[in-house]
Amino acid sequence: MTAPSHSHPVTHPYAKIHADLGRAARWAEHGFILFAILMFSGAVEGLLLQTAEGIAGPIAQLGYVLCYLGALVLLMPHARFVLRDIWHAWAAWLMVILAFVSVTWSVAPDATIKKSVALMGSMLFVYMLSVRYPFIQIIRYLSVISALTGFLSLLLGALVPAIGVMQVEVPGAWSGVWMHKNTLGGMMAFGGFFAMIGASFDKRFRRYYFALVLLCLFMIIVSWSKTSLLLFCLAIGSVIGIRALQNSMLAGLLAIYGGVIGGSVLGFLMIFSPHLLFKAIGKDPSFTGRTPIWQAIYEVIDRHPMLGYGYGAFWENPETGPGYFIQRAVLWEVLSAHQGWLEVWLQVGKVGVILIAIYLASSFVLGLLRLRRDLMSSFTLPYIVLMVLYCFSESVLMIQNNLVWMGLVLATIYIWRHTFMRSDVPGAPPFLPPAQSRNPD
Numbered sequence: 001m002t003a004p005s006h007s008h009p010v011t012h013p014y015a016k017i018h019a020d021l022g023r024a025a026r027w028a029e030h031g032f033i034l035f036a037i038l039m040f041s042g043a044v045e046g047l048l049l050q051t052a053e054g055i056a057g058p059i060a061q062l063g064y065v066l067c068y069l070g071a072l073v074l075l076m077p078h079a080r081f082v083l084r085d086i087w088h089a090w091a092a093w094l095m096v097i098l099a100f101v102s103v104t105w106s107v108a109p110d111a112t113i114k115k116s117v118a119l120m121g122s123m124l125f126v127y128m129l130s131v132r133y134p135f136i137q138i139i140r141y142l143s144v145i146s147a148l149t150g151f152l153s154l155l156l157g158a159l160v161p162a163i164g165v166m167q168v169e170v171p172g173a174w175s176g177v178w179m180h181k182n183t184l185g186g187m188m189a190f191g192g193f194f195a196m197i198g199a200s201f202d203k204r205f206r207r208y209y210f211a212l213v214l215l216c217l218f219m220i221i222v223s224w225s226k227t228s229l230l231l232f233c234l235a236i237g238s239v240i241g242i243r244a245l246q247n248s249m250l251a252g253l254l255a256i257y258g259g260v261i262g263g264s265v266l267g268f269l270m271i272f273s274p275h276l277l278f279k280a281i282g283k284d285p286s287f288t289g290r291t292p293i294w295q296a297i298y299e300v301i302d303r304h305p306m307l308g309y310g311y312g313a314f315w316e317n318p319e320t321g322p323g324y325f326i327q328r329a330v331l332w333e334v335l336s337a338h339q340g341w342l343e344v345w346l347q348v349g350k351v352g353v354i355l356i357a358i359y360l361a362s363s364f365v366l367g368l369l370r371l372r373r374d375l376m377s378s379f380t381l382p383y384i385v386l387m388v389l390y391c392f393s394e395s396v397l398m399i400q401n402n403l404v405w406m407g408l409v410l411a412t413i414y415i416w417r418h419t420f421m422r423s424d425v426p427g428a429p430p431f432l433p434p435a436q437s438r439n440p441d
Helices: 013-039 044-049 056-104 109-132 135-157 181-201 201-224 225-245 251-270 274-280 290-301 323-330 340-369 376-390 403-420
Strands: none
Touching: 013 044, 013 109, 013 135, 013 251, 044 056, 044 274, 056 109, 056 274, 056 323, 056 340, 056 403, 109 135, 135 201, 135 403, 181 201, 181 225, 181 376, 181 403, 201 225, 225 376, 290 323, 290 340, 340 376, 340 403, 376 403
């Protein structure tokens, strides 16, 4: 009688190699996503401009092209799902189409084509993220880059003030890895928002998210950006209020009541005592010299009200193009409208303004309708409000290679997808990774 043989699993001779290659590919993919988000944050370009005059252009362009191509490669395995899903990003693609079409009336066709390609690449990257990753994984990516840029800005401001602190325009205000204090403040305000969203859902890293919230708050304070501080407080309060409403009707009603009271007080100040409001946020009635720019822009808009001057074309030739009229009117170098809606109006006219207004309003309504049953509402609704407020002092609407605008597109894609696509559709990305899907609170 022979002894029983013990069977052992047969291991493929190349299984370990395949596993190692797969692990390396996953780490390479994480690295690519983080690199791309860092590029779209503007931090790389800002550092290059501050340390090596003239080198940022070609290096930044190469970096962006690599981001576009990488997004396309990562999206290709999901082609079947994309065919059913792509219309959920309808507004983003309509804006890309409008940008390309505007070359037919652009005052600088070469610039319009180049920046339209960049806008298309930016939207492609955002859409790839929404298709390929759970939402909370994207929040982790955004939070990592916010922490990295915030920490580097802290080091530069403390150790290399010639780079990290403004020396001429607003001496003493920190600008960090960017060129201007307002950019640092704005990016940290949205970084704090990403961290607060992460702390709401991602229990595994909650302590790190709260640490990031504190870092962002400190960087906003040293940037002296009162508008960013207002955005930060609004972002944190909005997330807390909406999450309270989703978890408890009573707590949510109290949060809404507090918001209504606060909004009423703010509205009263805006109507009857605007000087107090301006003093509170550190602004003068001209919004730090912006109103003369806006007045001059209105005169230029009247010449091409419906279609504008072509996407990315208005400021392309400041010495010979239509932007020269603005600089002559305000007597200093102006390279943007410093107001999102006016910037869109200059580029693609009233058509573009109406398209974005419909896009934001419809997405906001969808977020309200799904407020109690969709966790994405706690991201989409505050983000739309923050963008509407932020664009009144900065040009952040329909901007290529801009992380803040790309974040808005991401938020709206999710709310449209969650509203109109069944959750059991093959290939649909989950909100949370499988291990956390059962208990997100």
